[in-house]
Amino acid sequence: MSTLHSPLHDQHVALGASLVDFAGWEMPLRYGGDVAEHHAVRRAAGLFDLSHMGELMVRGADAAAALDYALVGHMSRMALGRAKYTMMCAPDGGVLDDLVVYRRDWDHFMVVANAANRVQVAAELQARFDAAALDATVEDETQSIALIAVQGPASAGIVARMCGGGAGDVDPMRYYSGVNLLLEGGIHAYAARTGYTGEDGFELFVAADTAGDVWRLALREGAAAGLEPCGLAARDSLRLEAGMPLYGHELSHDTTPFEAGLGRVVSFGVSGGPDRGDFVGREALARLSEEGVAKTLVGLVGDGRRAARTGYAVTDGDDNQVGIVTSGLPSPTLGQLIAMAYVPTALAEPGTVVGVDVRGRREEMRVVALPFYQRDA
Known part of the structure; x- marks a missing residue:
């Protein structure tokens, strides 16, 4: 299988990033120094390319009930515009992947899976829906979507400026909620107040062909606040300090949610x-x-x-x-x-x-x- 490239690949090359293979994707490990990038997120803000994560769209009249059956969380109780951290487990209780699920509409959910597990999760979701005879389908839209994260104490102000200065749509957002935002230049984004760093932050789901414009916009609007582009190394040290599990390390088919303290x-x-x-x-x-x-x-x-x-x-x-x-x-x-x-x-x-x-x-x-x-x- 050939290595996949993020829609932001050219941006990373231009910034001199060290690129590595990660779950079949060529992604930035670092741009300068791991520790400097880590501190930027804790003290101001960091900009991450997370386009390797899998975006699986679940749609259908029984979408909520289907996810209730397929996952360990009670997805049908989620309000519109909310997100939930959950897991897909095997019949023996072992973790197949940890996921974040976003309710985009009453019959439409977005399931974000780890890159290495995306194909397996998509296939297993559909198999479980079919086995339960539920009206729901899974579409893998990963390669048409770019995921860009702004993380850190300055993130809310940066994202507000990316919308043209108005913080009205950003400040009221609750943790683990999502809204549709219109960024400068007329770019549409689904923005979620979620992240993997232990800081306040936002994850922006945008069309792949707009990714470069969104990345440059974030760098421009975040410059005065101290925003720095950050790679996988800083993401790992940040999530470890925050006690957040990583699939393949803390989570696997050989572990259960209860053993992981989850x-x-x-x-x-x-x-x-x-x-x-x-x-x-x-x-x-x-x-x-x-x-x-x-x-x-x-x-x-x-x-x-x-x-x-x-x-x-x-x-x-x-x-x-x-x-x-x-x-x-x-x-x-x-x-x-x-x-x-x-x-x-x-x-x-x-x-x-x-x-x-x-x-x-x-x-x-x-x-x-x-x-x-x-x-x-």
Whole structure:
């Protein structure tokens, strides 16, 4: 399969980005320095190309009921213009992908999937709709849509200026909501107050052929506020500080929402109200909810100099391996080593000291509650 290019590929080349293969797409890893890009988002704003993410349109008279059956969240309870973080699970409760679903109309939802899972998610959604004999179809519109994110404390003002200066459509937006915006130059965008950085921010879904104009507009209107273009490296360090899972690291078919500390996204029904009905994985997930789990995703912090990295062994006091690091790096914001790891639930209590085997040497780290970083309200 040939490598896919973002509609913004030429913009990245012009800015001197370091490009890498990511889930079959050539995407910017960084433009200058990882740490500088990370700090720009925490202190002002960063501009990200997320066009590798999958945009799957679900339409039909039974679209809401179909997503209720296919996913672990109660999608039919979403109001128009709202978004919800959810998951697609296998019958055994393992996570096939984590998703954000946007309700564009009463019979139209947009499901945003991870790039590496897009094709599988689209096929599995349609198979589940058909198996339940529900009137809903899935269309993969990824390559006709560009996704551009403006993230950081200055993001609302930047997006308002991209609309010609009026903040009337931007300021009132709630977290995890979306509206149609008209950007300068008559460009239409679906703007959602969502993101993957732990900061306030907006994700702009625009037609692929307008992506270059939107990117340049953001750079122009954000320059005075300190906006910087940011790559995948900064996105990863930002999401790790915010304790946000990454599929293929914290989430996989071998993990369940409850093990990942995300049992809250699984809806069995409204408290005191009617049961929501069957969904794929319900039986297995209900059992886990009642019985508990043997392993738990935790945060780890350390004061050493050698970072715990993905795949490193977590050990107990006797140096027996008891878990594994899923993500880890030196935190630019906090100035200490951080990691996420799966450990036995008995070792998941904050303050517990564990070891991490860093290239044959034990480095002590302590368990902390996630997230590591949380912005001021």
